[in-house]
Each structure stands twice: as structure tokens, then as C-alpha cells.
Amino acid sequence: MLDVLLRLFNMQHTALGKTVSHKTRHERARFLRRFFRDLVDKAGFRRPPDPRNLGQKHVQAMVQVWQRERLAPATIQTYLSFLRGLASWLDKPGLVRPPAHYGLRLEEYERHEYAQRDKSWRAQGLDVEQVLQQVAAFDPRIAACMRLMHVFGLRDKESVMLRPHAHVVPFAQTGLPDVGLNADDYLWVKGKGGRVRWIAIDADAQRLALAQARTLVTGQDASMGDPARTLRQNLRRLMYVLEKFGITRRAAGTTGHGLRHGHVNDLYEQIGGVPSPVRGGPVLPPVQDRAARKAVAERAGHARLRASGAYIGSVTLARNRPSDRSAEPPCG
Structure with a gap:
């Protein structure tokens, strides 16, 4: 039955x-x-x-x-x-x-809707570049997917399905209003629920990641996934490689998703001018905080502004943090 x-x-x-x-x-x-x-x-x-x-x-x-x-x-x-x-x-x-x-x-x-700690690789003492170099020697394609997660804040599935040639288009082809012009080229990403987002390619690290990715795919319309594997098999391969290099919650305190957390926390700091709440930043004026959270939510592909808190923490977290850090007990 x-x-x-x-x-x-x-x-x-x-x-x-x-x-x-x-x-x-x-x-x-x-x-x-x-x-x-x-x-x-x-x-x-x-x-x-x-x-x-x-x-x-x-x-x-x-x-x-x-x-x-x-x-x-x-x-x-x-x-x-x-x-x-x-x-x-x-x-x-x-x-x-x-x-x-x-x-x-x-x-x-009750779920914790807001992040209580920084889940990025950096916060766990991992050197992103060093790990990616080690992974690249073992599986260049997976390393390229991980680098795309790092520089664009992608989910694992989004990185595997990304087409590094076909998904990069000039701003004029995005359909975005002129007020949103932040770069000459944009990356097209289709996320959860079929939601499409455009990410401005405005950093050298992003351009380098795409250039490396393009050397690994088989054609202009090819995705990052190994064509000999199904989508599910490619995702399993990504998980296997992460585990092989110790990137698990148990071993490292974070997962591949930590690359996405790191990216959007960096973005909050770039927009707001101070570290995010989970990184110890102070309380921003509401207008500035909202602008930074909006950027984080959009970059992560979420429709709700509140979803940004799952990555960067809540305003309450920053507000309740002791102002006299010398009085805090040392970390264990």
C-alpha cells in the first residue's frame, strides 16, 4: 500500500x-x-x-x-x-x-532560523586555496566546482550544473534594469524552486574561476558535471572528494556548503562595511543592515530577506554580544 x-x-x-x-x-x-x-x-x-x-x-x-x-x-x-x-x-x-x-x-x-556561528572554512581554520590546490591534483573538475561555490556563493548542485560558457552573458542580455548595472558580464544561475538569479562578474577571482572551469568542459553548452556520470553521480563524487580531504562537519566543523557561507558573509562585510553578526560585527543602522542582508539573500538565491540570517546571524546576536570583549572567557 x-x-x-x-x-x-x-x-x-x-x-x-x-x-x-x-x-x-x-x-x-x-x-x-x-x-x-x-x-x-x-x-x-x-x-x-x-x-x-x-x-x-x-x-x-x-x-x-x-x-x-x-x-x-x-x-x-x-x-x-x-x-x-x-x-x-x-x-x-x-x-x-x-x-x-x-x-x-x-x-x-525548534529549528535555529539564524546562524549561531560562522560556518565558513576560514572560521574553521581552513585555507581555501591550499585545500583547492590539493583537490585539483586529485580531481580538477571537482576542484573547479568547489572554486565556483567559493567565488559565487553557489550550492553544490548549482556548481555541478553550471555551464561556464553558456551561462555567462553580457548585461544587455540579462533583462535587468539599467539601475542594476554592476558589471559587463553576469552569471545565470537556476536555484531551488526554479528561481533564476543573475550574479555580477565583478572580481578577478570570479573571472579566473570561470576561465579554469572552461578548460575542463567539453563544449560551449557543457556543464561542469562529468558527462560520463549522471547528476546524482556527480553530486556523490563531490561529496566523496570533500570527505576524502576531511571537509566534513565531524572532522573539520564545516562542509562544502561552508564555501557558500564564507562568500555571503564576505559580501555582507563588503556591503555593510563591518563583519557580519556571526563574525562578531557590531549592530549596523537598520538601513545599512537591511541593504547588506538584501544583497546576501539575493546572492544566495532566496526570495525572503529573512533567509539571510541563516548565513550571517541575527541583529539580536550582535546586540546581545558583550561590549567589553576583555571580560569574555577565552575560547576553548
Whole structure:
């Protein structure tokens, strides 16, 4: 029955009238199959129920399992969201209750919307150029993708799918208003939700990264991904190389995504004139802060200004920072 439901509904967004990405479909299907297995393996049920008979006792039991396993708040929120989707497919819209109903404390399910620390490579003591040189000796194509993430603030998927020839166009072809003219050439990037953004190519490091990337692709319309691999395989290769060189949250305190964090934090400082809140910067006047956050949100490809806080932190973080830094305890 679960397979039938997945075939019928898994491509649909649970709240909006649109389809979801292949990544979301894969993760949702994998979770739901594991959920019913875990009801037996971890929650003590004799057999997994028919999805049509899913009830509160099953959800409650699995929430207790997640509490024991100390899953991250974001993970629990995602799992509950997937279960709400399943409930909607079964025409049981109220089946999954708010997290507090299952005894979850606020800190166990509330996501941190704003960054609490600088996740960039620099903040973790990593020399970006040194790492990229080492990676280039092992896999030049992956190193070029990582460099594009670094100088343009791209997501991993965006860097792999980028076409270094075809996606660079003169300003006149962007359709942007003349007030937005910041460079002769712009990079076309298609991000999450199909949102397109244009990034001004206004730095030598960006031009160099594109020049290096162009030497590795096979034609004018070719993307950065290895043509012998599928998109999924190229993304796996990128993850493999990052892990091989120790760029993981456990080993280095950051991931490949840290290149994107570093780029947009640098951008905030460039626009605002001071370091971002997660980098210890002071509180900016609201107009300046908003302008810098708007630039960060646009560069990262987010429609909401508030999304910038996930990279640079909140104004509250800067406001609550002790003014007398000599009184702060030394870092461990």
C-alpha cells in the first residue's frame, strides 16, 4: 500500500499546488519506508501497520524513539512534515499533531532560523586555496566546482550544473534594469524552486574561476558535471572528494556548503562595511543592515530577506554580544 501511495502522490508538494524535486521525493520515500520498519525494529510493534491504519500510537512511539536517539530539531521537523504529507494522502489531515502534543520540548524541535556561528572554512581554520590546490591534483573538475561555490556563493548542485560558457552573458542580455548595472558580464544561475538569479562578474577571482572551469568542459553548452556520470553521480563524487580531504562537519566543523557561507558573509562585510553578526560585527543602522542582508539573500538565491540570517546571524546576536570583549572567557 505504501508503494501505491508513493507512486500516486510522492511527486506532489504537501501544501502547495506544485511538484517537488527528485531529491525531496527520494528522501521522503526513504523515510516513510524506514518509518514503518522502525515501528517494528525500534518501537516494539509486532508488525508494521497498513498505512491506512496509521494512528496516534504509532506516531507517538516513533517520536519517543527520535527523542532517545537525540535527533536534531531540523530532522524531527522534517520527519513530522513527511508524516503530515502521508496523512494528507490518506485524507487524515489532523493525524499528525503539533510537536508539543508528543511531549517534545521546544529545544527538541525548534529549528535555529539564524546562524549561531560562522560556518565558513576560514572560521574553521581552513585555507581555501591550499585545500583547492590539493583537490585539483586529485580531481580538477571537482576542484573547479568547489572554486565556483567559493567565488559565487553557489550550492553544490548549482556548481555541478553550471555551464561556464553558456551561462555567462553580457548585461544587455540579462533583462535587468539599467539601475542594476554592476558589471559587463553576469552569471545565470537556476536555484531551488526554479528561481533564476543573475550574479555580477565583478572580481578577478570570479573571472579566473570561470576561465579554469572552461578548460575542463567539453563544449560551449557543457556543464561542469562529468558527462560520463549522471547528476546524482556527480553530486556523490563531490561529496566523496570533500570527505576524502576531511571537509566534513565531524572532522573539520564545516562542509562544502561552508564555501557558500564564507562568500555571503564576505559580501555582507563588503556591503555593510563591518563583519557580519556571526563574525562578531557590531549592530549596523537598520538601513545599512537591511541593504547588506538584501544583497546576501539575493546572492544566495532566496526570495525572503529573512533567509539571510541563516548565513550571517541575527541583529539580536550582535546586540546581545558583550561590549567589553576583555571580560569574555577565552575560547576553548
